[in-house]
Amino acid sequence: MTAANSTEAIHREGRTVTLTLHDLLTRGPGALKRRLHDAPRRARVAVARSGASQHCVACDRSFGHFLPFRRGSKTLSRFLVEAGYVTGDFDNHQCPYCWIGDRERHLLMYFDALDLWNRVTGSRVLHFAPEPELRRRLCALRPLRYVAADLLPYDSETVAMDVTAIPEPDGSFDLVICNHVLEHVPDVDRALSELLRVLRPGGIAVLQTPFAADRAETMEDPAISTDADCLTFYGQEDHVRLFGRDLFERIAAAGFEVRYAEHSDVLARFDAAREGVSLEEGLILATRPPADRS
Ligand SMILES: [Zn+2]
Numbered sequence: 316m317t318a319a320n321s322t323e324a325i326h327r328e329g330r331t332v333t334l335t336l337h338d339l340l341t342r343g344p345g346a347l348k349r350r351l352h353d354a355p356r357r358a359r360v361a362v363a364r365s366g367a368s369q370h371c372v373a374c375d376r377s378f379g380h381f382l383p384f385r386r387g388s389k390t391l392s393r394f395l396v397e398a399g400y401v402t403g404d405f406d407n408h409q410c411p412y413c414w415i416g417d418r419e420r421h422l423l424m425y426f427d428a429l430d431l432w433n434r435v436t437g438s439r440v441l442h443f444a445p446e447p448e449l450r451r452r453l454c455a456l457r458p459l460r461y462v463a464a465d466l467l468p469y470d471s472e473t474v475a476m477d478v479t480a481i482p483e484p485d486g487s488f489d490l491v492i493c494n495h496v497l498e499h500v501p502d503v504d505r506a507l508s509e510l511l512r513v514l515r516p517g518g519i520a521v522l523q524t525p526f527a528a529d530r531a532e533t534m535e536d537p538a539i540s541t542d543a544d545c546l547t548f549y550g551q552e553d554h555v556r557l558f559g560r561d562l563f564e565r566i567a568a569a570g571f572e573v574r575y576a577e578h579s580d581v582l583a584r585f586d587a588a589r590e591g592v593s594l595e596e597g598l599i600l601a602t603r604p605p606a607d608r609s
Contacts, residue, residue, distance in 0.1 A: 316502040326431075338590065362403035363411035367538045370589055372420050373448050374413035375549035381417070384408035392547040398557065399529030400550060401493075407591030418495060418523070419446040421578075421592040429580045429598070431457060434519070436488035443496050444463060462488075479505040488515045491520040498524045507569035516606035522566060522599045525550055534560045563599075 359382065366379025384390065387406040403418040410420070421456065426432055433457040442450060445463040450580075454461055461485075464476035476482065479502050491510055500506045512522050527534075536555035539545060542552040549557050558565075566573045576598040578587060587594040 317503065322399050334535060340568070355491075368589065369407065369591055371410040371413060371415065372482060372590055373415040374422055376410070376412045377413055379409075381407035382409040382411055384416075387416050389541070390546075391550070394526070394547055395555045395557075397529070398527035400525060400557075401528050401595045401597075402525035402550060402593065403596065404591055404593040408450070410591075413448070415448050416446075417591050417593070417597075419449055420590065421596060422449055422492075422494060422521070422523070422598075423452070424448065424574065424582055424590070424592065425598040426452075429576065429600075431519075431521075441481075441483070441488045441491045443476070443493040445473060445492075446494065449492070460488075469484055478542075481509045481513050483513045485512050486515040486518075489515055489518045491518070493520060495512055495521045495525070498523060498549070498551075498556065498558065501555055503556070504565065507606060510601075511570045511603055514603040516603055518603050520571070520601045520603075522601050523557060523596075524562065524599070525554075526553065526560070526562045528560065528595070530559035533557065533565070566599070566601050570603070572604055574600045574602070606609060 344407060353440055363380050363382055364378045367377040370377045371381075381404075384403070384405045387408075390405055391400060393419055403421070404418070408417050409415070426438040432452075435453055436459050437457070437459050439462075440453055441459045441462045441464060443464050444455065445465070463473040463476075464481075465473050466475070466477055468475050478496060493501060493510060497506060499504050510522070514520060533556055534548065536548075539548050545552050545554055548556065563573050563575065578592070578594050578597055579596070582592075585592075
C-alpha cells in the first residue's frame with residue numbers, strides 16, 4: 316500500500332470517517348482538521364442526496380431531502396407559529412447539490428410563472444442583497460444596467476448601499492428586487508419611499524419579507540432587543556419587527572400599487588413539498604403607478 320492510497324479510520328460523533336493519508340502528507344494538518352470538522356456535514360449531505368422524492372428547480376436534480384435551515388421548523392417559536400408566520404421553508408432549505416436556498420428557489424419559480432424575466436433585457440435592475448443564482452440569470456438576460464447592492468457587500472461586484480438612502484436619481488430603475496431585506500431595516504417607511512423614488516413610473520419592485528398572516532398590526536417594540544427575544548418574536552436575531560397584515564397598507568401608503576401573488580394561484584402546478592418551498596409564501600409585487608395616474 317502506498318502513502319497516496321492508504322487510509323485511516325477515525326471515529327467521530329458516532330461515525331467512522333475515512334481520511335486519506337495523502338491529504339495529511341500533501342496539505343498538512345490544517346486539511347486534516349477541516350476534513351474532521353466537515354465530516355458530520357458531509358455525512359448529512361450524502362444522506363440527503365440519496366433518494367429522489369424532492370427536486371431542485373435551480374439545478375434540476377432530484378434527491379432524498381433538502382438540508383434544513385438551522386434546526387428546521389423547530390427554530391420557530393410557538394409565538395410565531397400561532398401568529399401565522401409566513402416565511403421560507405425552514406425544513407427544506409438548502410439543495411444538497413447546488414446549495415441554493417429555498418427563498419431564492421421560490422423567487423426563480425415566481426419569475427418563471429409571472430414571466431418577470433421579460434422585464435430584464437434592456438432594462439435597469441437594482442438588486443439588493445443579491446442572491447447568486449438569481450443574479451446570474453438576471454445578468455445573462457443582458458439588462459441595460461444591473462446594480463447589485465448591499466449594506467455590507469460581500470464581494471467586489473456589489474455596491475455598498477443603504478436602502479434608506481439610495482444614491483441614484485429619481486426613476487433610475489425599471490425593476491428592483493429587495494428580497495427579505497425590509498424586516499432588517501429600522502426605518503422601513505423611508506426605505507419604501509426610496510424604493511418608490513428610484514423606480515420609473517410603471518416599474519416594479521419585488522418586496523418579499525416575512526410577516527404574520529394572523530396579526531393585523533405590525534409588532535415593533537423597543538423592549539424586544541436581545542437576540543433571544545428577536546428570535547422569539549421577530550423570527551431572527553437581526554430582524555427589527557414582525558410585520559402584520561398592515562404590511563400591505565404600509566407599502567401602499569408609500570405610493571405603490573401592491574399585488575400579493577399567492578403560491579396556490581400562480582404556482583399551482585407545482586408540488587410545494589417536492590420543490591421545497593413554502594406554500595404560504597406568496598410574491599409581494601409593488602408597482603410604481605404609471606405617470607398618468609400618479
Ligand atoms: Zn440545486
